[in-house]
Amino acid sequence: MASVEDNKSKTSFAEEGQDILSLSDGELLGNARKLAEGRLVRKLDMRLLPAIVIIFIMNYIDRTAISAARLKGLELDLHLTANQYNIVIAVLYASYCPAQIPSNMALNRITRPSIYIGACVVLWGLTSAMTGVTHNFAGILACRIFIGLPEAAFYPGAMYLLSRWYTRKELALRSAILYGGLLISNAFGSLIAAGILSNMEGKGGIRAWRWLFYIEGAITILVGFLSMYLLPDFPSNTRWLTPAERRLAQVRLSEDAGEADEDTARDSAWGGFVLAVKDPKVSIFALMMCSQLLGFSFVNFFPTLTATLGFNTTISLLLAVPPWILATIVTCITAWNADRTGERFFHMASWWVVVIIGYVIGVSTMVVAARYVAMFLMTCGYAGFALTLVWVSNAIPRPPAKRAAAIAIVNGFGNLGNLMGSFIWKAQWGPEYHQSMYIGIGAMALSCILALIMRIILIRENASLDASELSSATRERIHKAAQLEGIPIAEALEKKKGFRYLY
Numbered sequence: 001m002a003s004v005e006d007n008k009s010k011t012s013f014a015e016e017g018q019d020i021l022s023l024s025d026g027e028l029l030g031n032a033r034k035l036a037e038g039r040l041v042r043k044l045d046m047r048l049l050p051a052i053v054i055i056f057i058m059n060y061i062d063r064t065a066i067s068a069a070r071l072k073g074l075e076l077d078l079h080l081t082a083n084q085y086n087i088v089i090a091v092l093y094a095s096y097c098p099a100q101i102p103s104n105m106a107l108n109r110i111t112r113p114s115i116y117i118g119a120c121v122v123l124w125g126l127t128s129a130m131t132g133v134t135h136n137f138a139g140i141l142a143c144r145i146f147i148g149l150p151e152a153a154f155y156p157g158a159m160y161l162l163s164r165w166y167t168r169k170e171l172a173l174r175s176a177i178l179y180g181g182l183l184i185s186n187a188f189g190s191l192i193a194a195g196i197l198s199n200m201e202g203k204g205g206i207r208a209w210r211w212l213f214y215i216e217g218a219i220t221i222l223v224g225f226l227s228m229y230l231l232p233d234f235p236s237n238t239r240w241l242t243p244a245e246r247r248l249a250q251v252r253l254s255e256d257a258g259e260a261d262e263d264t265a266r267d268s269a270w271g272g273f274v275l276a277v278k279d280p281k282v283s284i285f286a287l288m289m290c291s292q293l294l295g296f297s298f299v300n301f302f303p304t305l306t307a308t309l310g311f312n313t314t315i316s317l318l319l320a321v322p323p324w325i326l327a328t329i330v331t332c333i334t335a336w337n338a339d340r341t342g343e344r345f346f347h348m349a350s351w352w353v354v355v356i357i358g359y360v361i362g363v364s365t366m367v368v369a370a371r372y373v374a375m376f377l378m379t380c381g382y383a384g385f386a387l388t389l390v391w392v393s394n395a396i397p398r399p400p401a402k403r404a405a406a407i408a409i410v411n412g413f414g415n416l417g418n419l420m421g422s423f424i425w426k427a428q429w430g431p432e433y434h435q436s437m438y439i440g441i442g443a444m445a446l447s448c449i450l451a452l453i454m455r456i457i458l459i460r461e462n463a464s465l466d467a468s469e470l471s472s473a474t475r476e477r478i479h480k481a482a483q484l485e486g487i488p489i490a491e492a493l494e495k496k497k498g499f500r501y502l503y
Contacts (some may be wrong), residue, residue, distance in 0.1 A: 037252065040245050044165055044232070047240070049177055051230040052158045055121055056181030058220040059154055061189040062128040062147070063092065065216055066140075067303050068193035069209035071313045077135075077207060082427045084137050088144055089300055090422035095148030097412045097419065103153045104160055104408035105269040108401055114231035117157055121224030123150035129217025132210040156389070156411045160404050163393040164234055165249065167256040168502060169339050172390045176335030179386035183328040183379070190303065190324075192216065194317040236262075247484065254481035257397045258492070258499040264399065264476045272401025273409075281457060282406045285392050288450040289414025292385050295355060295443035297421020298378060298436070305375065308431035309368050319372070327379035334383040335390075342502045344391045345455040348384035352444045352451075355381030359437040359444075366432065381444070388414075394502040395458060398477060417443070458503035465500065 066074065066088065075085055110116050127147040134140040158178060166174050193212060201208040232238040235249035250262075263272075276282050298305060307316040330351075338347040358377030361370055389407055396406045425436045482492035 033248075036244075036248060040241075040248055040252075041166075041170070043241075043245075045174075047230055048162075048165065048232055049174060051227050052161075052178050053181035054223055055117075055154060055227055056158070056178055057185040057188060058121070058125070058216070058223050059151060060182050060185040061192065061216055062124060062220055063151065064185075064189055064300060064302075065128070065193065065212055066131070066144075067300055068190065068197065068317060069212055071303060071307065071316070072197045072201075072209045072212075073207060074209045077209070078137060078140055080137055080140075086423050086426070088137075088140055090419050091141060092144045092148040092151075093415050093419035093422070095145050096152050097148075097415045099149050099152035100156045100412035100415075101273070101405065101408040104156045104404045105273060105401075107153070107157050107160060108263070108272070108404040109269055111237060112233050113157065113161055114233050115228055117153060117161075117231060118224050118226075118228030120150035120153040121227055122221050123224075125217045125220025125222075125224055127217075128220060129214050132213035132217070152412075156408045159389045159393070159411075160407050161232070163403060163407075164253070164400070165232065167252055168394050168397075169342055171393060172335040172338040172387055173332070175390045176331045176383075176386045179382065180328045180331055183324050183331060183382055190317045190320040193303075194314050197317075198314050251484045254477075254484050255495065258495045259398055259474060259477035259481050262399075262477065262480060263401050264473045266473055267399040267401045269401055269405075272399060272403075273405040275399075275402040276396070276405040276409055279396065279402075279406070281395055281454065282392075282409055284450055284454050284457070285388070285395075285406075285410045286413040288447050288454070289388055289410050290417040291443045291446040291450065292352070292388065293414055293417030294421050294424075295352075295417075295440045295447065296378075296381065296385060297418060297424060298440070300418070300422065301425040302375075304425070304430070305433070306372075308433075309372060323376045323379040326376055327382050330380045331383040331386050335386060338387060338390075344387060344394070344502055345451055348387050348391070349448045349451050351381050351384035352447050355444050356441050359441045363432075363434045363437045378440075384447075391454070391502070395454070399473060455503045458501040462500045462503075 070085065074080070080088070107113055107116060124147050127143055127150070131140060131143040131147075134143060159175060162171060162174055162178065192215075196212045196215060197208045199208075200206075200211040203211065206214075232240070235241075235246055235253070238246060238249075241249070302320050303317055306319040307313075309316070309319065311319065334347055334351065338344065341347075354377050358374040358381075361374040361377070365371065389411060392407055392410050393403060396403050424439050425433060429435050478492050479489055481495075482489045
């Protein structure tokens with residue numbers, strides 16, 4: 001039987017509400033809930049998603065501009081050896097990977113993530129532009145080290161921010177749209193690079209590859225300032241939502257996991273990190289991410305791979321566009337279906353098998369048409385990768401401090417695969433790159449095995465949920481969920497019992 005306090009809580013929440021489209025707060029959570037929730041999600045989609053997609057496009061355009069610049073004399077002008085170029089590619093990850101963990105731990109405590117993320121975008125845009133003034137190995141090395149620090153805030157931070165707004169069965173598609181920014185950036189980046197490198201050579205007495213960094217860096221700085229206005233903060237304090245909308249946003253997340261998406265007084269940033277480190281699922285996800293990114297390391301050398309088809313610089317850059325457009329479409333369709341079904345493993349692993357097929361074709365022939373088809377298959381594998389951090393959020397939903405740390409640990413450790421991958425596409429192995437592709441096949445096979453292990457673990461954890469005891473922190477979040485939803489605590493406890501991990 002509901003307590004008097006529970007009923008008072010329910011009544012008080014109904015009475016304290018604000019209007020949204022002329023609806024009271026009580027009505028908002030009642031009969032008009034579906035309409036109001038649809039409007040809220042559309043508002044988020046129209047503002048949050050375009051902002052983070054544009055940021056992600058600029059993130060990878062800035063990061064991979066060096067690959068395009070290589071085709072137009074960067075190595076010659078800076079007197080770089082082949083090994084020094086590989087070091088320049090790899091060193092970004094030396095700062096990018098470890099910085100993600102403290103950044104996401106801090107993001108969970110910062111009240112205005114829109115300002116934090118926007119400021120980081122401005123900083124990496126400035127550092128990218130400064131790459132254009134370098135004249136030697138030491139200068140470009142310093143720029144690559146420092147660009148990794150502000151970039152570390154974005155992808156794990158954006159994924160965590162999405163998880164604070166969207167439910168488990170909404171998150172995959174939104175995350176894929178975000179990751180589509182990365183994939184399409186490879187297409188846009190090649191198009192922009194082709195235009196700048198073919199038309200800006202010698203303008204103002206400046207080499208075209210330097211103009212590439214100046215122009216792309218300036219655009220990123222502008223995007224950073226705009227994102228401070230466009231991005232939301234958290235459901236409890238976003239300025240461009242009404243009080244009723246903010247409450248509805250919190251209710252949606254509490255209903256999704258059976259407990260409020262908030263840290264208790266005992267859930268510190270460090271405590272969340274410790275919980276994440278102790279959870280074996282985090283270690284498996286981290287290794288899975290690392291092996292994937294080793295298998296996908298061709299992304300930093302894609303213009304070099306298209307150049308092996310035997311065409312000039314401009315055509316090689318244009319040939320890099322279609323595979324990434326297809327990959328973007330495939331990624332969004334896969335994520336849409338993953339949201340509808342709630343299934344994770346097969347939506348991911350099946351595309352990693354496609355990558356393996358692409359590599360097998362690549363090592364089997366040097367025929368131009370077949371090798372180009374292999375590149376399409378290789379890029380489509382990102383449809384599986386885009387769901388990895390979604391699966392992390394689904395498998396480690398609460399407390400938010402633990403989820404923030406887990407996302408950062410998985411993505412930070414995982415990007416060591418990119419660091420290692422910077423050295424497996426050696427110039428002396430080209431133009432066939434057979435050794436590189438064999439490493440890629442092994443890495444993708446390991447990813448499939450680890451994903452299968454994770455699926456088995458989550459099936460077993462689901463089977464034991466009914467028998468498990470609730471911790472005091474979990475009970476506290478359930479009580480908060482009952483208050484947010486205006487329901488008795490007993491009903492909230494029953495909802496929690498219905499929670500299951502997605503696998």
